[in-house]
Every structure is written in structure tokens, then in C-alpha cells.
Amino acid sequence: MKALVSVKRVVDYNVRIQVKPDGSGVVTEGVKFSVNPFDEIAMEEAVRLKEKGKITEIIAVTIGGAKCEETLRTALAFGADRAVHVKEEGEIQPLTAAQALAAVFKKEGAQLFLLGKQAIDDDANQTGQMVAALLDLPQATFASKVELQDGKATVTREVDAGLETLEIDLPAIITADLRLNEPRYLKLPDIMKAKKKPIEAVSLADLGVTAIAGLKATKTAAPPKRSKGIVVKTVDELIAALKGKGLI
């Protein structure tokens, strides 16, 4: 059984985001990029399922420019067997991404699509659900536990009310939440091995996808700045200050 895992190249979570002075976006030049942490969790889960013998092949996929090859190499180092690079230099919004990913999923005849619940750049939290909609397949979002058995997946989901368990028929789309697993540290031999694994390049047109008119960003601004508050010297002062503000 094949599993597809999508990985997105995003600004590293430790980078302090700077908004461009002209309001046209955030500064992405000269900052560190990494694999979206939630996608890394999805990849780790696929590798674990393969180690358990539930999956036979893992295909990593990404959408983006030339630099995204790095992202795919990381996925290959985790344990993906091969990769598909949907080459597109322009901005891709979730619905277009979902159309491309749905096309790759179908073309590969995969049974399971694992991806992060959201990317930490646009924080849209849409792509997995949209792939499921476009393919009319089951979805289990915010997964914290996944078990595969007899053409079905039992998935525990982190919902506001607690932990919800769903049973879904395969093929299906599962999005990873933080607690699904802890991704392994990549070892040098795996990173070296990944360099030799194949990456297939395709375009949106090859997949029959034309980007839809999405949202138009008209302005990007920094959030209102928190001003530095006051430093108190003792616990008593702190309690008095909080009481004074009616906070305790």
C-alpha cells in the first residue's frame, strides 16, 4: 500500500518574523527555511507505519520553486522512497495546492495521504480537508493516533471537546497534529542516502491544474506591539498590582 506525504517549505519556526516596511508581505530573504513541523510529523508517521509493515512505499510531494528540492531531500532522509516535485515559482493558495495534490494522489494510486494539519506560514489549515473534498474521500484532521487495519484507519483526533475517535475507510486523508509523534533526528547516513533517491518533476499543467483566483493580500502589517510593562520587586508588590487591575 502506497502512502503520499506532502511537505511544505516554510520559514523556520525560530525565525523572528519581520513585516516589510511597505506592507507587501514578510521578509523571506536571508532567513532560515525548514520543513513545516506538522508535515515532518506526518512524514514520521508514514515512516513508522512502513516500519510496522502497514505501508510498502512512501512518496513525498511538494509544490514550489527550485529551493523546495531541499525540503524533499529532508523527506527522503526521513524515509520516503521517492519524491514528486510540483514545480511552481508563484504563490500557491490552499485550493490550488489541494487540486495539485489530489491529482498526484490519484495518479499514484495511493491509499493514504498524510500531511500536517496546517503550515506555519499561512496558517490556513485547509489543504488536507480540500484534498478530501475534491476526491470525495474520508478525512481525519488533527490526528494524534493512527491505526491501520483491514482497509480502514482508526484515528484519534484532538478536538476542542477532547479526543474523538473516527473509523474511516481507505483511501483517506489524515492530517497530523502535534501529538501524533515526535519526529526522529536525521542521521548523516540517511541524509547521504536521500541524495540518491529519485525526484520526479511535474508542472501544474502536467497535472491538469490551473491556479484559481484566490484571496488577494492587500496589506501585511505587524501585530500591535506590546509595550514593556513594569518590573516589581516583591511578590507582595505583584499581588497588589494585579489586584489593583482587578485581575485577581
Next chain:
Amino acid sequence: MSKILIIGQQADGKLSSSIAKVVTAAKLVGGDIEVAVFAKDGSSAAAEAAKLDGVTKVLQIDRPENDHGLAAVLAPQVVELAKKGYTHVFAPGTTFGKDLLPRVAAKLGVQQVSDVMAVHGPTSFERPIYAGNAIVTVEAPAAPAVVATIRLASFSAVGSSGSAPVEKTSIDVALPTHTRFIKLEAQKSERPELQSATRVVSGGRALGSSENFKVIYDLADKLKAGVGASRAAVDSGYVPNDMQVGQTGKIIAPELYFAIGISGAIQHLAGIKDARTIVAINKDAEAPIFEVADFGLVADLFTAVPEMTSKL
């Protein structure tokens, strides 16, 4: 004029408190505001929705399959309903709304606006990106409809002195059987849930061990607060990772937040940006957390926190 459809999230026949906030966002768009309640028996949830100020009509769609609010089951019904002249489809930014609405948007062929935090006009919205480290204003295409989830921390709830009519209706679409609800285990903790708590006390790496986290729990219990932790504390194994506050953990907006023994890494600050008041207790006067704290106390947490707990 706008005609707004709000997905009236419910559980066990009770309307989610998030809907009163979504109505506030809808009122800023203006126009007719209709709430659709999908349930096994939505009578009481629909009656609650009918009272919300600004709601013009409530649609009650009862069907046994709607019992657990599964996205795959609700989406085809919402899509059918949305085609009936609605200009906007709104859902709360809860896990329910986040799960369901992109499935609806994809079926309608529109790009969703996630996490609306301000409404500038019928098609112009502000939303956070990079965990709230930047705010982007987006213009959404008006046709076929604007599909958006509403960020609950950004809107207050409307009152409930209204009396909109409730209309029972059915939507004739085939529903998939590929997704089955098994169970829901509700949070058992006696402490307030981290994401909705009005007060949160978090501990960081400086706690040093899971045993030492007791000082955090003690203060939290005194304040009736939820308990969180920094990524460093979670990575060190002091607490389970569902307590992590930050960009890759939970993003919270309590009235009062205590960061104790937390240095204030960017990843953590991204999760507490919207906290009304931040209190920091840390031994290191140079810790970045003091840059954003409303009240800072430079002290050893192991003496200051128990002292605070005993004096409250």
C-alpha cells in the same frame, strides 16, 4: 445585500457558545444572518440560536447522520444549502469549523478565508499569519460566496434577547458512509481547558523536573487557572505535550497569563500574543519574556511562586 449562512455548531443538542461570536462578525458584514443547525434533534440548539441578537432566521436540519457533526457528512448538506443565494458562509474557528469549512469551500470552488480577526467590508478581512506575527488584509472574491472561519478570540458574543423564526427543513443529498464516529473522550482534567481558560499559568525549563511542576499546579489551582508549558519544558519531558503553549502548540488568549521560568523564545511568544495581561517570573533579568510582560518579577521561582500561592 449580503445573506450570511452561519454553521450553528452544536453538541448533544446544545448550541456552541462560539456561535454568538460568529454572529458578531456577521453583523459587521451586515445583511440577513441565518444560522443552520445540523443535528439528530436540533430543537433546543435552534431555539438558542433564534435568541441571538441579529439573527434573522434559524434553519433546523434534523437527520440521524448529523448526530456527531462529521465533516464528511455535513459538507454535502452545507454545500447544497449554500447554493441557495447565500453570499457568505461562516463557521466558528473551532476544531469543528476548521474541519468542516475547507471541505465546503473546495466543493464550492472558492478559497477559504481562515481565522477572520477583523471585518473591513463584505469581502475584506484581516487574518493572522505566522502564528499572529503578521496580520494580512485579504480581499476575497465575492462569487460564488465568501467562505470564512471566524477567530473567536477577536469577537465578543452578541446578547440573546432576540426571537428569530425557526424553520425545519430537509436537504435532499446522499451522504457518505465512509466515515464513522466511534467515541468522544471528554477532557477529564478538573482544571480549566487551556484554550478557553481565562487565566493560564505556564512553566518552563527552569522548573527542572515534573515533580517541581507542582508549584505551577498549586498556583494554578489557587487562581482556578489552566496550566501550560513552554516547548522547552515539554521537550525535557516535564509535562505531556498537550500542555505546550506556542506556535507549534496551543495559541491562547487568556485574560491573565503567568510565564514562570520561561525565557520567552519566539516560538512561545507567538502563542501568547493575544493574552490580555502577561506576568513573568524569572531569575534572569535579561530574559526576553520581560520585553512583553506587563508585570515582571525578577526572582527565584521556587521561592516566589509558593509565596504567591500562599498569599492569594
